Amino acid sequence: MERWKTPRIEETKNIRNANFPKDGVGRTYHTFTREGDVCNRVVTVGSHGRAKMISTLLDDVKKHVVSDRGFVTYTGSLRGTPVTVVATGMGLPMVDMMVREVNACQAGGMLFLRLGTCGTPNRKVPIGSVTVNNKCVIISRNYDGFSQPDSPSNGEKQTEKYYYVSKPIMADKDLTDSLERELRKRLDSPVVVGTGATCDSFYGSQGRRDSWFADHNDKLIDEFMEKYPEAVTLEMETGHLLHLARISRRHKIRAGGCAIVLAQRRSNGFLAKDKIKLMERESAIAVLEALITTKLSDHDETAAPPLEKGAQLKYYAAKIARVSQEKGFSGGMSLAKVAKVALAFGALAAGLLAFKWSSSVHEKRN
Secondary structure, eight states: EEOOOOOOHHTTTTTOOSOOOHHHHHHOOTTOOOOOSOSSEEEEEHHHHHHHHHHHHSSEEEEEEOOSOOOEEEEETTTTEEEEEEEEOHHHHHHHHHHHHHHTTTOOOEEEEEEEEEEOTTTTTTTTTTEEEHHHHHHEOOGGGGGSSSSSSOOOOOOOSSEEEEEEEOOHHHHHHHHHHHHHOOSSSOOOEEEEEESSOSGGGGGGOTSSSSOOOOHHHHHHHHHHHTEEEESHHHHHHHHHHOOSSOOOOOEEEEEEEEEETTTTTEHHHHHHHHHHHHHHHHHHHHHHHSSTTTTTTOOOOOOOOHHHHHOOOOOHHHHHHHHHHHTTHHHHHHHHHHHHHHHHHHHHHHHHHHHHHHHHHH
């Protein structure tokens, strides 16, 4: 596996284009990817750990790119179809940089599927569900609203809202239908399709109340649900991914997303930690299958054939067993790390033996 780390200063000093920065060998400024590091089908997640877990489900990993801006990229293949997995961290700006820079590193149309976690503002959606967004709105803070006095005097009215809610942005229908189908095939948990709300912050724009800050969001969730009663998620990335797919000019980008419901914002419940890892893995398998079986175009020959439920269970059971064996053998470390540790202990043991022999020789001489 080819692995790249953050470039040294001498490698980045050749950047010329401030509009779209790349270093002297073509690596993008934030993701540190270049041509050949990514492919046309991309799974995007926030967590580095989740990205690493998904990479273990691939048949091989040929590229592993780590940047100092919070991005980690794995590229390999699954059932003969190339797949890239990218961890972005959180928020709209990270998704913006990832999509633009990954898109610049390859040619042709692209498919993006996001696997995230979320809270839900919908009383009917339980924690432990997986939501599929057929469309998203963006909830963003209106900074001008906060420049007005909190308590207008002399009959004045506040003319600015504290938060904006955009019009819906549609997900790709074929990709979304495939995602829903694969999730229902794989999961015992409820799968709920509906509108997502992508928010520009975790606290204020998601209606979380903080007495130390005047966020003016006490009625935000209620007002949002009154307008979009079918809404199922509050998160911070998917809507912008759909937006970038819609405005792409270079070639067609199609996008969709799902999220595991960790928090029920109405009841204040939160999913137990021991259930999250299993749901992440099972949802990831569904996302991968939806991605590799969806055609990039009518003439695409790289898509894999769908697997029936029984065949899919057998196929991934073998992968999961292999990964579990490796973790059991290594205590959670990769085999490469195990080898390094073994070599280190071997060197230490040899050093101690040499010291003991030297000491004994010294004693005999004296």
